[in-house]
Amino acid sequence: MSQLSVSEAVAETGLSAHTLRYYEKEMLLFEVPRDSGGRRFYTRELLAAIKFISALRATGMSIQGIKDYIDLYRRGEHTAQQRMGLLQSHEELVQNQLKKTRASLEMIRRKIALYQTQLDAAASATQQGH
Amino acid sequence: MSQLSVSEAVAETGLSAHTLRYYEKEMLLFEVPRDSGGRRFYTRELLAAIKFISALRATGMSIQGIKDYIDLYRRGEHTAQQRMGLLQSHEELVQNQLKKTRASLEMIRRKIALYQTQLDAAASATQQGH
DNA sequence: ATGCATGCTAGAGTGCGCTCTAAGTCAAGC
DNA sequence: GCTTGACTTAGAGCGCACTCTAGCATGCAT
Numbered sequence: 001m002s003q004l005s006v007s008e009a010v011a012e013t014g015l016s017a018h019t020l021r022y023y024e025k026e027m028l029l030f031e032v033p034r035d036s037g038g039r040r041f042y043t044r045e046l047l048a049a050i051k052f053i054s055a056l057r058a059t060g061m062s063i064q065g066i067k068d069y070i071d072l073y074r075r076g077e078h079t080a081q082q083r084m085g086l087l088q089s090h091e092e093l094v095q096n097q098l099k100k101t102r103a104s105l106e107m108i109r110r111k112i113a114l115y116q117t118q119l120d121a122a123a124s125a126t127q128q129g130h
Numbered sequence: 131m132s133q134l135s136v137s138e139a140v141a142e143t144g145l146s147a148h149t150l151r152y153y154e155k156e157m158l159l160f161e162v163p164r165d166s167g168g169r170r171f172y173t174r175e176l177l178a179a180i181k182f183i184s185a186l187r188a189t190g191m192s193i194q195g196i197k198d199y200i201d202l203y204r205r206g207e208h209t210a211q212q213r214m215g216l217l218q219s220h221e222e223l224v225q226n227q228l229k230k231t232r233a234s235l236e237m238i239r240r241k242i243a244l245y246q247t248q249l250d251a252a253a254s255a256t257q258q259g260h
Numbered sequence: 261a262t263g264c265a266t267g268c269t270a271g272a273g274t275g276c277g278c279t280c281t282a283a284g285t286c287a288a289g290c
Numbered sequence: 291g292c293t294t295g296a297c298t299t300a301g302a303g304c305g306c307a308c309t310c311t312a313g314c315a316t317g318c319a320t
Contacts, residue, residue, distance in 0.1 A: 006297065017297085026277090035265055037286050039297055052241065055234035063277070072206055084245035094235050096153070104185035105224050108217055111182065115214035147281065148268080148309055156307090167316050169267055193307070 009042040013050050026063050030038065034127045052067040061095045132174050139172040143180050153183065156193050161198040191226045 003113050006017050006029045013020070024032055030049055042050070069086050072079040082109075136147050143150070150170075154162055160179055162170045172180070186196050199216050202209040 019277090022278065027298095031269080037297080038154075038285085052237065055237040057277095058234040059231055059238065080245055080249060084242060084249065087242050091235065091238055091242065094231065094238075097233075098231060099188055101224065101228065103222065104188040105228075107182065107185040108221055110188065112214060112217050112221065115210055115217070119210060119214065128143070146309080149307090152308065169265085169316080187281090187307095 003041040004047065006040055006042075009040075009050070012047060013054060015050070015054065022052070023050070023063075027053070027070050029065045029067070029074065053081065056090070060097060061088070061090055079108070134172045134177065136170055136172075139170075139180070142177060143184060145180070145184065150256065151181070153180070153193075157183070157200050158199045159197070159204065188222070189220070190227060191220055195220070 004012065006020070008016055009015075009020060014044075015023075019062055024030065030046055032046065043068065053066055056069070057063075065086075069083060072083045072086070137138075139145075139150060140147055141237065147155075156161065160176055160177065162172065165171055183196055186199070191199075197217075199213060202213045202216070215221070
């Protein structure tokens with residue numbers, strides 16, 4: 001029950017089986033345990049790690065960036081400071097990206113508002129027979 | 131002065147000349163005027179359109195999506211409703227994406243905080259000779 | 261008039277992150 | 291014992307958004 005099959009991991013993470021294998025291979029990192037038949041199973045710890053990786057991806061960190069982070073992880077406890085540094089600079093990056101997205105969104109909203117007044121004006125003109 | 135050269139448009143938009151030409155070709159839309167020598171120049175209106183397109187791109191709309199929007203634009207005034215609909219559903223999409231990004235960012239921050247307490251504990255242990 | 265920056269074209273190339281293919285293995289249920 | 295279905299592998303393929311190349315044209319500045 002604390003060991004999930006591939007299909008269960010797919011359901012939990014929202015990633016495809018292909019993508020799970022791709023991450024495993026590209027990041028060369030979490031050694032996914034296998035059953036007697038050579039099939040993968042995912043422990044709770046592994047699942048948590050994958051979810052964290054998903055969060056990094058969802059915020060735009062590249063596969064290479066994540067790989068670098070995990071490589072540090074595997075080098076041991078003394079890399080904690082560096083790992084934190086990596087996360088901190090990524091956080092900053094994401095904040096800036098959010099700021100930019102919000103500004104762009106604001107621009108889009110202004111355009112929508114413009115359409116709205118324009119369409120309202122057209123509608124009331126029609127109603128009044130203009 | 132209200133007609134910008136390529137290099138000025140590059141400076142204003144933050145896009146490369148390559149990208150400007152690429153957008154022009156892919157979106158098949160804004161007919162960029164040319165000088166006697168066949169070189170492009172950008173009017174203020176065009177610049178504004180390009181900046182709006184940049185906002186759509188910055189919020190993740192695909193080239194194809196933008197093309198669809200502009201195609202509507204060129205079909206005339208009666209497509210205003212549809213264009214607004216397009217923008218509205220894009221807005222919704224961006225909102226959801228923002229929500230997801232913020233959740234992921236929160237996860238990353240918790241991890242950073244974890245590192246911080248961990249490193250603080252290690253530091254004070256060292257200081258006290260443990 | 262000469263040199264150099266800027267711009268032009270068509271089309272090829274790149275990097276990223278998946279995503280799929282093909283052929284095979286294994287375990288459980290009928 | 292046979293089928294079914296979830297899984298395995300190595301490697302090819304794809305879609306997107308640029309990004310660059312090569313070779314040529316134009317036009318301002320010395």
